[in-house]
Amino acid sequence: MLLREDLTVEMLAQSGAEPSSGAYSHLVSTLSSVAGRDVGRSGPITIDGGARNWTAGELQSTADSLAVRPAGSATIRALFVHGTFQGSDRVLGVAVRGDVMAIFIDQVRKTGGLVGNSSGVERAVILHEAGHLLGLVDLYLNTGRADPDHPGHSSNRESVMYWAVESTAISQVFGANPPDSFDDADRADLARIKSGN
Numbered sequence: 001m002l003l004r005e006d007l008t009v010e011m012l013a014q015s016g017a018e019p020s021s022g023a024y025s026h027l028v029s030t031l032s033s034v035a036g037r038d039v040g041r042s043g044p045i046t047i048d049g050g051a052r053n054w055t056a057g058e059l060q061s062t063a064d065s066l067a068v069r070p071a072g073s074a075t076i077r078a079l080f081v082h083g084t085f086q087g088s089d090r091v092l093g094v095a096v097r098g099d100v101m102a103i104f105i106d107q108v109r110k111t112g113g114l115v116g117n118s119s120g121v122e123r124a125v126i127l128h129e130a131g132h133l134l135g136l137v138d139l140y141l142n143t144g145r146a147d148p149d150h151p152g153h154s155s156n157r158e159s160v161m162y163w164a165v166e167s168t169a170i171s172q173v174f175g176a177n178p179p180d181s182f183d184d185a186d187r188a189d190l191a192r193i194k195s196g197n
């Protein structure tokens, strides 16, 4: 379980693909708030190469080959890369394994630029993918509250776990003001997941 005592976010990034410090700090501080304790930071670790069309398997093997934190530790491995997920320029971020998320920074910046709020879009997408790794929404619990049309997502547009947050749909749905925090239901779920009940 990621919400254990030693929860650490490990950043792996290609050159020029690093997140803004504000967006990354928002992730770490939100995770600290959810975990009820300080969350560690590891990295940044450099991922060689440039833009490409990444597959889930390539993202996982990249994380595994470069990771500093040991396998089995409570680690969120956050990859920031150039290019696309499987050739789609609509995907801003993905969660590809229980401990591996990837942010397609060029798509994030392009979409953020369109709505005039790059940092807001970046904050939202990063926290959204981390939310999936923590088990939201109903990837771990079975509360029945997930959006039936978009499994794994909140039906509340004010939650960062709303489905549109991880694709270019974020610009059409939210314009310059995407949600960038967990809502009360998300936080209640995370509290349950953390306590094991």
Ligand SMILES: [Zn+2]
Pocket (backbone or CB within 6 Å): 128, 132, 152, 153, 163, 166
């Ligand atoms: Zn999602």
